[in-house]
Amino acid sequence: MDSPVGKKLTGLVAATFTPLTPQGEINLPVIGLYIDYLLEHQGVRNVFVNGTTGEGMSLTVEERKKLAEEWCGKGKGRLEQVIIHVGCMSLKDSQDLARHAARAGADGIAVVSPSVFKPSDAGVLRQFLQEVAAAAPDLAFYYYHIPALTGVNLLARDVLEGIEKQIPSFRGLKFSGSDLMDFGQCVSYCPSDWSILYGMDEQLLAALVMGANGAVGSTYNYLGRKANSILSAFEKGDLTRARTLQFEVQDGISYAVKLGFDVAVNKSLMSEVSGLDLGPPRLPLRPCPQPRAVSIAQRLREGPATGPIPRQNTDG
Numbered sequence: 525m526d527s528p529v530g531k532k533l534t535g536l537v538a539a540t541f542t543p544l545t546p547q548g549e550i551n552l553p554v555i556g557l558y559i560d561y562l563l564e565h566q567g568v569r570n571v572f573v574n575g576t577t578g579e580g581m582s583l584t585v586e587e588r589k590k591l592a593e594e595w596c597g598k599g600k601g602r603l604e605q606v607i608i609h610v611g612c613m614s615l616k617d618s619q620d621l622a623r624h625a626a627r628a629g630a631d632g633i634a635v636v637s638p639s640v641f642k643p644s645d646a647g648v649l650r651q652f653l654q655e656v657a658a659a660a661p662d663l664a665f666y667y668y669h670i671p672a673l674t675g676v677n678l679l680a681r682d683v684l685e686g687i688e689k690q691i692p693s694f695r696g697l698k699f700s701g702s703d704l705m706d707f708g709q710c711v712s713y714c715p716s717d718w719s720i721l722y723g724m725d726e727q728l729l730a731a732l733v734m735g736a737n738g739a740v741g742s743t744y745n746y747l748g749r750k751a752n753s754i755l756s757a758f759e760k761g762d763l764t765r766a767r768t769l770q771f772e773v774q775d776g777i778s779y780a781v782k783l784g785f786d787v788a789v790n791k792s793l794m795s796e797v798s799g800l801d802l803g804p805p806r807l808p809l810r811p812c813p814q815p816r817a818v819s820i821a822q823r824l825r826e827g828p829a830t831g832p833i834p835r836q837n838t839d840g
């Protein structure tokens with residue numbers, strides 16, 4: 525049964541890039557084409573807007589509102605769920621964006637921890653989340669856990685403690701961390717109508733084993749088909765196939781990391797693979813040298829020159 529604040533979020537969620545013009549302004553007309561691409565070429569039907577991949581923290585509140593309106597408007601009746609990230613350093617800005625997301629027709633909102641003045645414990649972070657959620661009480665609310673970026677090294681499981689009493693609209697979390705013990709403890713705490721979404725695309729399979737309901741990530745923009753195949757192989761119990769596909773993703777990401785991989789490179793890679801013109805990143809990110817994106821795209825298409833190392837099936 526659907527919860528009062530909407531349908532459970534499952535499967536892949538693309539953490540979207542923000543299209544910019546060459547002059548660095550948000551480029552809204554690209555978004556309709558972007559949605560076509562995700563649906564038709566990647567089989568991805570959910571989006572997470574204005575997060576890390578979308579350079580949300582580098583955008584103004586006004587820009588974030590326009591982007592939210594465009595994604596919700598163009599996605600209506602096409603995308604399954606549009607989740608708007610409304611986390612900001614300022615509680616007031618987050619509340620403003622949360623109210624706006626509700627008016628724009630979002631299916632849910634997510635909030636990352638503030639990271640300049642870091643919460644000193646899980647209780648005060650919960651209080652911050654609660655005050656944002658209260659500004660849009662009818663929207664599904666997700667906590668966005670990304671400790672490597674925020675420097676807020678609280679266990680997600682501690683943040684969840686009793687959160688359902690403080691935030692009636694709480695529906696889960698996006699866990700972008702590598703601590704699978706903390707992740708498992710979150711899964712074991714959460715009721716079945718919450719969504720526990722994993723955010724490190726290179727180890728999606730491990731999170732599925734641990735009980736993830738789905739995944740939010742940047743690579744699902746251009747590797748959605750492959751990641752969907754990981755989900756189906758896992759559901760069918762074909763771990764050998766799931767592992768082979770996950771290793772291919774890992775090969776592509778580790779190749780990218782060796783060349784230098786950040787949100788700017790990732791954005792350029794998406795333009796290269798999809799043919800969408802997403803434009804440059806915004807400062808302080810440096811634009812990606814074009815040959816790097818071309819080389820990573822080629823590696824994703826073709827794999828390593830030597831081909832994959834055959835592995836023995838060690839299941840059972």
Ligand SMILES: CC(=O)N[C@@H]([C@@H](O)[C@H](O)[C@H](O)CO)[C@@H](O)CC(=O)C(=O)O
Nearest residue numbers: 539575576577700723724725740741742
């Ligand atoms: C640090 C970072 O950007 N992490 C990505 C991952 O999808 C990441 O790009 C991927 O796992 C490759 O390392 C996501 O977790 C971020 C994300 O979902 C977002 O943009 O909000």
